[in-house]
Amino acid sequence: MDQEVKITEEAFITERFRKYYSSHWTKGPSQIHTREFGFGGWEKKIESRHYSFANEKELNAFLARNTPLFISYSEAHYNYPAARPIEKKEWISGDLVFDIDANELGMPCTEKHGKNWVCEKCMDRAKECALRVIDDFLVNDFGVPKEEIEVNFSGNRGYHIHVKTRFTSLKTYARKEIADYVNANGLDYDLFFVQDPMRKRTFGPKITDGGWKGRITQFLVKHIKERTLENIGFTKKIAQKFYLRFDAAEQIAAGNWEAVYVSDRRKFFSQLVDAIKKEQSGFVDEGVTFDTSKLIRMPDSLHGETGLLAQRIDIKRLDKYDWTKEPIVFSESPVKIYVKKANSFLLNGTSFGPYEDKTIELPEYAAIYLLCKKVAVLAENKDSLLETKE
Amino acid sequence: MEKFSLEELKFAARFPFTKTAKKILSSTSFQVTYEKMQFAKKRVLEDLFSSNVSVLITGDQQLYEKYLVSYPLSRMIISFFDSQVRSKFVFAETKKAIVNITADNPNFIDEAKRIASDLGIVYDGLNVSVETYLENIPKTPEGRLGVQNIKNGKVLLNENGFLSMVGEAIKNNIEAGLPIHQDSIPKDVLPEIQNIVKEIETEINLRKEQKEKSAIYFAKTTGEIAPCMAKILERARNGENLSHFARVAIASYLLKRGKPIEDVIEVFSATPNYNEKIARYQVEFIAKKGYNPPSCQAMESYGLCIQECRLANPKLKNPLGYGSSFVAKKRRSRRI
Numbered sequence: 009m010d011q012e013v014k015i016t017e018e019a020f021i022t023e024r025f026r027k028y029y030s031s032h033w034t035k036g037p038s039q040i041h042t043r044e045f046g047f048g049g050w051e052k053k054i055e056s057r058h059y060s061f062a063n064e065k066e067l068n069a070f071l072a073r074n075t076p077l078f079i080s081y082s083e084a085h086y087n088y089p090a091a092r093p094i095e096k097k098e099w100i101s102g103d104l105v106f107d108i109d110a111n112e113l114g115m116p117c118t119e120k121h122g123k124n125w126v127c128e129k130c131m132d133r134a135k136e137c138a139l140r141v142i143d144d145f146l147v148n149d150f151g152v153p154k155e156e157i158e159v160n161f162s163g164n165r166g167y168h169i170h171v172k173t174r175f176t177s178l179k180t181y182a183r184k185e186i187a188d189y190v191n192a193n194g195l196d197y198d199l200f201f202v203q204d205p206m207r208k209r210t211f212g213p214k215i216t217d218g219g220w221k222g223r224i225t226q227f228l229v230k231h232i233k234e235r236t237l238e239n240i241g242f243t244k245k246i247a248q249k250f251y252l253r254f255d256a257a258e259q260i261a262a263g264n265w266e267a268v269y270v271s272d273r274r275k276f277f278s279q280l281v282d283a284i285k286k287e288q289s290g291f292v293d294e295g296v297t298f299d300t301s302k303l304i305r306m307p308d309s310l311h312g313e314t315g316l317l318a319q320r321i322d323i324k325r326l327d328k329y330d331w332t333k334e335p336i337v338f339s340e341s342p343v344k345i346y347v348k349k350a351n352s353f354l355l356n357g358t359s360f361g362p363y364e365d366k367t368i369e370l371p372e373y374a375a376i377y378l379l380c381k382k383v384a385v386l387a388e389n390k391d392s393l394l395e396t397k398e
Numbered sequence: 399m400e401k402f403s404l405e406e407l408k409f410a411a412r413f414p415f416t417k418t419a420k421k422i423l424s425s426t427s428f429q430v431t432y433e434k435m436q437f438a439k440k441r442v443l444e445d446l447f448s449s450n451v452s453v454l455i456t457g458d459q460q461l462y463e464k465y466l467v468s469y470p471l472s473r474m475i476i477s478f479f480d481s482q483v484r485s486k487f488v489f490a491e492t493k494k495a496i497v498n499i500t501a502d503n504p505n506f507i508d509e510a511k512r513i514a515s516d517l518g519i520v521y522d523g524l525n526v527s528v529e530t531y532l533e534n535i536p537k538t539p540e541g542r543l544g545v546q547n548i549k550n551g552k553v554l555l556n557e558n559g560f561l562s563m564v565g566e567a568i569k570n571n572i573e574a575g576l577p578i579h580q581d582s583i584p585k586d587v588l589p590e591i592q593n594i595v596k597e598i599e600t601e602i603n604l605r606k607e608q609k610e611k612s613a614i615y616f617a618k619t620t621g622e623i624a625p626c627m628a629k630i631l632e633r634a635r636n637g638e639n640l641s642h643f644a645r646v647a648i649a650s651y652l653l654k655r656g657k658p659i660e661d662v663i664e665v666f667s668a669t670p671n672y673n674e675k676i677a678r679y680q681v682e683f684i685a686k687k688g689y690n691p692p693s694c695q696a697m698e699s700y701g702l703c704i705q706e707c708r709l710a711n712p713k714l715k716n717p718l719g720y721g722s723s724f725v726a727k728k729r730r731s732r733r734i
Contacts, residue, residue, distance in 0.1 A: 149551075185542065185543040188544060192544070199540060199545040219544070
């Protein structure tokens with residue numbers, strides 16, 4: 009009797025991805041001939057790198073022929089993108105890139121569902137952070153016009169922001185400064201307060217200052233006026249000192265932070281910085297911003313961990329972008345799978361799960377989502393999965 | 399041959415890394431004499447070993463030419479050395495430029511702006527675009543982007559901030575193009591340059607030996623040094639920028655331990671923005687007043703205390719006591 013040939017999950021997903029790439033034109037990054045590409049498969053996100061393509065046509069032919077499950081490209085432009093080692097590529101310039109991951113935002117839900125899973129709460133927060141990086145830091149502080157900023161869904165847990173017109177010649181040190189700025193790192197007391205030994209006074213930042221100086225002052229003044237210092241971690245005793253001084257907010261706004269006596273000013277300031285960081289920093293992955301040889305997910309490519317599209321988003325409608333609907337490219341056709349264990353998730357307006365040790369029929373996009381997350385197998389492979397376990 | 403005014407030549411001699419200097423050098427055929435070669439050697443030796451910075455205030459055409467021509471020659475010489483020696487040269491040349499801008503010059507900011515324009519930095523008053531600032535961001539705590547006054551794409555700098563940024567731009571400019579490949583050095587000067595390189599190599603080795611000997615002497619004569627102070631010393635030697643508090647702490651500590659004023663000033667020579675005049679004034683002031691070093695508690699509140707030392711010496715009140723308690727402990731253990 010002929011033995012039944014079972015299709016593996018890897019082959020199933022690869023076939024679906026191949027069909028997608030064969031029927032869709034994928035837009036490559038700008039100046040594609042200067043970019044290095046890296047590709048990943050079922051086991052690793054980047055299995056091979058140092059590829060280069062002369063144009064989009066070459067790239068699309070490669071995708072249809074080889075069907076990688078992960079496609080990444082260099083933020084950097086090189087003279088010889090395929091050369092190795094890296095020094096031989098000859099770095100010309102590099103886009104400024106920010107990566108915001110929902111699992112790195114310190115959300116309570118992350119502790120519940122783990123770092124490999126996302127929910128609407130942490131994804132909403134990731135979008136908030138992306139909007140903040142764009143509006144507060146890039147547009148307001150750095151003066152980058154919105155039209156020069158590109159944004160895309162990462163295809164999995166967050167958002168990527170690209171600036172391709174400015175800051176391109178910056179080296180690692182300056183890029184690290186940008187990442188630190190956006191993440192509010194290194195905001196030390198000694199750098200914000202100037203001592204005047206002649207008048208025995210200390211001058212602090214003012215509300216009219218720009219950057220973090222102004223931001224921190226505004227933050228404190230707001231909490232004094234609203235009498236909410238306790239909500240950002242200060243003791244009742246310290247909060248009262250600020251509430252009792254009738255003009256505390258005005259004095260601090262003018263840079264006279266000594267108007268209210270606090271015994272340990274350093275500790276007070278560092279607590280204040282911690283509080284503002286939680287509320288107003290960008291939470292970007294610093295390595296992605298400062299590492300000039302980094303490869304990043306190619307926009308409009310499929311993500312091998314979800315089967316969702318790392319979709320380019322019109323920046324004007326980022327706040328309305330629905331990652332649970334818009335990046336879905338696979339069909340509603342039912343696929344029977346066996347789920348070992350999966351949290352609940354929302355896709356295309358439907359809430360799925362939670363599932364445990366269950367054989368079910370799901371729309372293709374939802375089945376692919378679970379197969380890619382490696383929490384499910386095709387139903388026909390259930391026995392082999394159980395055998396492997398035994 | 400294009401004509402240049404004496405004023406332009408003077409500017410080029412003081413700031414030989416500028417476009418103005420390059421223009422004068424490329425359009426004028428200066429003779430590379432033995433004297434100019436020796437002056438270039440002197441320049442490199444001064445850059446590598448001296449904490450004094452020579453300021454060119456006034457002179458005649460010949461002197462300006464000598465200063466100007468010695469710069470490209472010294473770049474050729476330094477290209478034969480490793481990156482560590484080269485960075486010392488870059489650091490010293492940068493410092494020289496800053497001192498030339500600021501020394502006895504109440505209008506130093508105008509001079510800084512003139513250099514900024516020459517190096518292609520676009521500014522408006524003391525404001526520069528965030529991108530320009532980042533391209534020339536000073537690598538000091540005060541220079542960090544997070545503490546700048548940033549509004550609508552502009553960094554609003556004060557005079558010191560502007561000068562620091564120009565300093566970094568100067569450093570980047572001096573660094574660019576180093577090392578010069580041997581093939582790019584004119585054949586007629588190459589043999590003499592190679593001779594000078596050998597002489598400097600000998601000098602470097604000699605100094606290294608002397609330094610090792612004096613380090614042993616320092617350890618022998620001063621005994622155990624408090625870890626917090628050792629840390630500040632190490633940071634100063636590594637060219638890190640120290641806070642005002644840390645500077646006062648180490649200066650008062652070393653003076654109280656009997657170090658001569660000259661040696662204490664020398665400690666700061668590798669720190670960025672080092673100005674011998676200011677350092678001398680401050681060290682002498684501390685010596686005159688006889689200030690004690692800050693207490694361990696004060697060191698702790700400024701984040702300069704070393705945790706291990708604090709735990710091992712809970713009764714220590716002042717870093718000055720570290721040596722004596724160490725000696726006392728030793729004495730006690732001997733008695734037992």
